[in-house]
Amino acid sequence: MAANRSQGSYYTLFLGAATVLCAGIFLWSGAMGKLLFLIGAAGIAGSLYGMFRIKSLEGRTALKPSPLVMKLIGAGASLLGWVITLFGMHLTPSVTGRLVLALVGIGVSLFGIIVILPAAFNKNAVWKS
């Protein structure tokens, strides 16, 4: 299935609901703001549900399922590196110490992105078959 009317309709709903949701945040201090926020959130959920419903009509893509856990581990490693860098700023006041910890953090993040995630996505890559 290529682009179609349903896609256009659900995306229009998505944008409209996002507008209402943002209006809700803008007017959050009043009751109307909270109401708009809820309506907007419901609209976004509805649009995503609609997109999910027509997703299967797209047909087969040139992708094979890859292990979700490994993807999440890769993303987690990337995030962990950032956390190491942040805490490094508070562990030591010395510039050298902070420099080393920042580099360690960057290294951990890169390991997640360059090593773990490609391994996850390429494990069952369609071009391998």
Place this chain on the structure above:
Amino acid sequence: MKTFRNLFLCFVVLALALAVGVAVYAQVPASAAAPPAAAPAPSPSTAELATAASKAPTTNDLAKGDPGGSITGTVNDVPVSDSKTGLTLGDTANQVGQNKIAINFVWTLVTGYLVMFMQAGFAMVESGLTRVKNANHTYMMNFFVYTVGLFSYWLIGFAIQQGGSAGNSNLGGLNSLSIEHTTAIFGKMWGIFGGTGFFLSGHPYDVGVMVLFLFEMVFMDTALTIVTGACAERWKFLAFAVSSSIMGALTYPLYANWAWGGGWLSQLGSNNQLGHGYCDFAGSGVVHAVGGITALAVSMIVGPRIGKFNRDGSSNPIIGHDVSAVLIGCFILAFGWFGFNPGSTLGASANGNLRIGTIAVDTMLAGCTGTLGALLYMWMKNGKVDYSMSGNGLLAGLVAITAPSGFVSTVGACIIGLIAGVLVCLSCSFIENVMKVDDPVGAISVHGTCGLWGVLSVGLLADGTSNYGGSWNGVNGSVTGLFYGDASQLVAQLVGISTLIGFVFTFSFLMNLAIEFFVGQRVSVETEVAGLDLPEMGQLGYPEFVLKPEPDVLLHAEKQYALA
């Protein structure tokens, strides 16, 4: 004896008081001490203004024309607040202040228009580097990303990014952008996101805020359009639209707030004594690395194009269809960069803004050495000059100089550009051959890798000569890198890099994984083989062209998928 001593002390005190009184009296202007006159004489400045007004050209003089431009724009053009009093010093001072703000408004708006025109350059580069059968789809992604990005940014993105950025004297103070949500960590307050500016309504309905919005919006759109290049030729238009909406509303504004909107990265200097905090003058990190890193996350999820990789993991080149579009697009981008970097002063008048000359030359030189680096590297490596890598070399140099352009010398700019030019070639090869990520236009390397290099280079090569009003990010003095004596600035830059690859990547990855679940990121095999123009757009990019069959290796792969 005691009485005599007391009398002596009283005399001394009185003498001192008299001496102080005389000294103070001597400091008071004679006019203040004089009794008020019935009709005060005009002060020297008022008299000078009156003299200047009397010497100003008359209407008759101006009616004769002014071919030399010497009598146009005189004291007669300064507005007078009270016609009875005539021109006063206060009127003149107000006009000087408004002139400063007007110069800065015009400068920021015009440079913003230049950056907006970069969208055309991106569209041409990306479409030129893809195949004819996907030209309409690629152009349309570049076209629509402007609209969807602008809309999302107006709704909420600008408020998150700049909602707490009051205090910019270049644009009149921006005092209505006054809410920055903060959190206390380890006893220090850190900015997380802004809270005013939704729909540009309420107090931010302000002339200065509008100028800032226009300028920041076109920057945000630059980041969004980077992703469309990396995912070209297989990204479903609906998924692209949803993903770009989220990026314009959340991903980009959040990081931009941390760096430019008074957020925690900019506070690393004042809170943690790390140089001047994270310094990213025009956005190597905020714009380009955010775009490039998000492009990496989405291209991993979307997967490589059919036929890009062979069974043994080796890759096949998939040649773009229009070299002229690519190289003209690169020139348009280089032209727009003169808005991107010098415009980031947000003004041309006061606060050290005359450094715009150095910034523009730095930009020009880094683009030059970036091209040299890439072109010569490919020529020496492959024996041929590669047009796509030469163009990418130009862009790599420009991307890399974006963060340091306000802080480095011309020699520093040349070094930064040259390294970026070689780096982009190495990075393209690494991402394609080692990570097996398919990036049709090299956007991840140009904007992601070289964006990170640009951020790092501030911490190395900032020469400590810039002075934007005496301080940067609330820390007095000039931004100075490791090679000029401040190692702590390098640490601040590394924290920014870690945030980009640790937080921004993960956030983008998880968001787009959710889009993959709900929407599906990739078009079907049939659509991809046929080309995205007809199935997704309903119209061929070049309807009167006779398409040549794909090269054998791609044709074979496509047939396999179509039959399977």
